[in-house]
Amino acid sequence: MDKERRSFVLFHSNDIHSHLEQAAKIATVIDLEREKRPSDAMLILDIGDHMDRMRVETEGSTGAVNVHILNHIGYEAIVLGNNEGLTYTPEQMEQVYTDQATFRIIGSNIREMASGEIPAWMVPYEILHKGDLRIGLIGVTAAFTEFYELLGWHVLQPYDVIAELTAELRQQVDVLIVMSHLGIKHDRAIAERIPGIDLILGGHTHHLFEEAEKIGDTYICAAGKFGSHLGRIELEFDSDSRRYDVTRAVAVSLEEVPPDPGILSIIDQYGAIARQNLSKVVARLDHRLTISEEKESPLANLLAAALKTWTGAEIGLTNTGQLLAALEAGDISLEMLHRICPSPINPCVLNLTGAQLLQSLEESLLPEFQQRAIRGFGFRGRVLGTIAVDGLEIYYDVDQPPYERIQEVIVTGTGGRLQKDEVYQVATLDMFTFGVGYMALKEGIDRRYYLPEFIRDLLAWALSQESLLSTCPTEHWHLLE
Template sequence: METANNWPVEAVLLHSNDIHSRLENAARMASLIAEERRFYGSDRVLAVDIGDHMDRMRPETEGSDGAVNIELLHAACCEAATLGNNEGLTFVPETLESVYRNYAKFPVLVANVKQLHDSECPAWLAPSTIISKGGIRIGLIGVTARFPDFYELLGWEVTDPIAAAAAEAAKLRPHVDVLVVMSHIGLPLDRRMAEEAPGIDLILGGHTHHLLEEPLVIGTTTVCAAGKFGERIGRIEIGIDPATSRPRFRASCVPVAAYDEHPEAADIIERYRELSSERLGCVVAHLETALEARTDQESPLPNLLAASLRRWTQAEIGLVNNGQLLAGLSAGDVTAGELHAICPSPINPCRMKLSGAHIREALEQSLQPEYIEMPIRGFGFRGLVLGTLSVDGMRLEVEHTASGQLQLSAAFVGDEPLNDEREYTVGTIDMFTFGVGYLSIKQGTEVRYYLPEFIRDLLADALHDSDSIAEAARERIIVRGGAAT
């Protein structure tokens, strides 16, 4: 006799999210998916990706403009994908169109992104699709996180994802047995969608890296999520209740560590490793002298980055955390690959107005070990620790306290003392505007972001300027009563 937990499986839905170019885990997922397809048959297994598969911190992704990620999705027999912010915001639209149009054999679904100039969906994007598996018509809708200030600079119009999903659900509902939203908007908004958008049976979530080992059931909507970095894949068995015609779900998250890399996927990674090594091997600058980078104190390469931010944004002051740079540069040729290796974060410049008091607060914190050594995860940051602050356009005097700690004793902008009451224009990084690290910098006003440039692009330009390099070696922080180590 069939019980509430014992019903026939008509289809299996496998979902990945937020892999962030952990390519080896993507290759293991391909093995797991192949196993499911062998057991149930390819006509009953549907694999989808919920975005942020690409991450430009990985050389194979950087060197191929994401083509390696598309090919790995093919190796895993992915049949639909949506865009995360790591696809939508770290690649310019022309590159996205090229890689998806030329490589992707699956539909790319985003219902809340359109071209800014005509409010139309580009030809390589679609809001939704219907795929039949095991006799079940499965409607798929994609939505992505809304970052309008950033997307508009790239020529995109991004609308409310919940409203977009609801509108698309109303169109699809009469034509499908199961309605699924592939959601890269985060768990809090997934909950809201389940509460506010009628007709949705299943939400597959990403963006906030949440792991739901047991699904959430909100009203008639089931919410699932499989964590981050491809450590797990979501697995959902789908059946149809014969009495109500409503779908039934059994959901779990399967660890992939025990699976071998799928041979085809492993070959893809190796091929793109070689191709990317060639592409990133081009020389972008030649240095006559080495440029040291330290996270715990002033050093030339972070100073150069602070100066680059100040010049690029035409600001009075440049501010950046030293943790953005993972190593220094040796004398001699500098390749694109080396620059990517030491500055992998897809972080953009920005300009803001910031009070002297807020600048002073951040500078004082930047002398404290708990800030220098603070681990940071996410927000575009691909380094390890926050690091102290480097400055340009400023001169700082610090001194040792009786306990041996450093403290700020004086700060100057040009030749004038830093005025706590005055607002200064500051060239810095978008990460600080998200409320991470030196929190007082988030208090800036009149924020302007610069896209598509990353901070490593600014640094590459600065490496050609011998005067800027010489200036970066000049001390901006004078330690009284002892030397930093």
């Protein structure tokens, strides 16, 4: 006698970015579903970037709050996004996942550089048995090779890994799923190029498919960003024929869903833990350090000087929009620095021509750049702001046309004028190399990135350097009358 076809539901989330109250809404949906079906008839997966160090509970618990929430909801597997893999050291991730996670971390394209092996707290793939339904999971993350290598990781090119594992697993499973923190362009390309994949659950580029897209025999699904939606895929499975049908594949809005009180309690508990962990005093200020988005200020100048001095570059350059509030006189704690500089952005050094520098400085005088809202690329501020520098003296005339306002730039180290065809070593922020903000900065060459340090770590260091504190009120932009 043929066994009755049975239903199965798969939930998937991506790019929560520590919007933990939205995770509480996900918990509500999952709990309601559990009342209707047994555990072997459902599965919950996360496709990366659940953690975001902008959130104080995440920062102050080294991601433990996120792991606790994933455990509580009942996730069975996750893949790392760049917000996990590049903002925490391997040692930090190993500790939080090994000590606390009840789910699998799938790292199909991640290897340790030293050993060439996958770390012990990850698995290269997973086969889950849900009753008689066999589900294969492949999990890949974006290959930011240069950055990962600075942290001791080797990230394999995901297409090759997916093709190899698909060939290996296809005959062993009924449903083969790729958990892809690669982005929509890559998800579509994988569906087109690699046969044998049933579902691609996507993330990274924050794309939303309210209804799944189908390419060939592969369904592509994604739930947007910040927990605004939750992916839901319903299957009907026949164990005699080993065949399944996707009856529904959607992303459901959570706007009207109430948050789960248990998750809200976890958030509150870790809020207290985070505040305690971040209460450490790193410096004491004798006077207030102000900040402005529209012009240079002592606090922005201090960050520019920290970039220049800490890296040993000729010039330090930052956008003023990185810093969200002034630092008041008195004790400065880690929590204060996190509050004013929450962006998980790393320092970098690159070579720029004088012409490229000049273009960027000119752009920083224009309102359309100063008020430009930036989304992603590590930036967690409001707008770009203007430029603060160390190592340059800039003389400008606002009555001149755009891109002709800067009349002279002096390079402090040499005392000479900035030359358009000369090359200068500039310490700045990694986000500029991604083509966001001031356009010419992305053209810099011989880039050197610094990980795991964030720019707030450099700011903490600079607050203990009396030479930098004493000179940061000095203006470097000089308005010509």
